[in-house]
Amino acid sequence: MVTPPQLPPPPRPQGHYVPTSRSGDLVTTAGMTPRVDGTLVVTGRVGEAVDLDRAKEAAVIAVSNALSALAEAAGGLDRVRSLLRMTVYVHAASGFTQHSAVADAATDTLATFLGGRGVCARSAVGVASLPGDAPLEIELTAVIS
Secondary structure (H helix, E strand, C coil), X not given: CCCCCCCCCCXXXXXXXXXXXXXXXXXXXXXXXXXXXXXXXXXXXXXXXXXXXXXXXXXXXXXXXXXXXXXXXXXCHHHEEEEEXXXXXXXXXXXXXXXXXXXXXXXXXXXXXXXXXXXXXXXXXXXXXCHHHCCEEEEEEEEEC
């Protein structure tokens, strides 16, 4: 698994939305894709153009973007008390069934940065398409202090 040594800069929105929404001590991120400096670096369906290992790499990039946006909203990673939920949307080829393996790469990355605070409830859902032909999209919901 590839885990970045540090978080990337907070991602810039790619449309008419904000990277995070906050209500009290809850923060939800927008869906984050595997973008580096605003450029989608992995495209295609998982199980066709994107193999499992590349999908896991894409998950690390996407969840790192989500975590960076969350850290900015919270005022730092140390202010993230816990993650409540992660949803991983996988742009899956027909017959692809390893959604959880893709999501595991994101979970491992969260645990690297947050320790036990990074383990949360999650869903890994196969979808027919995603914006820009992204292979996956990840959302986080967290409690901050």
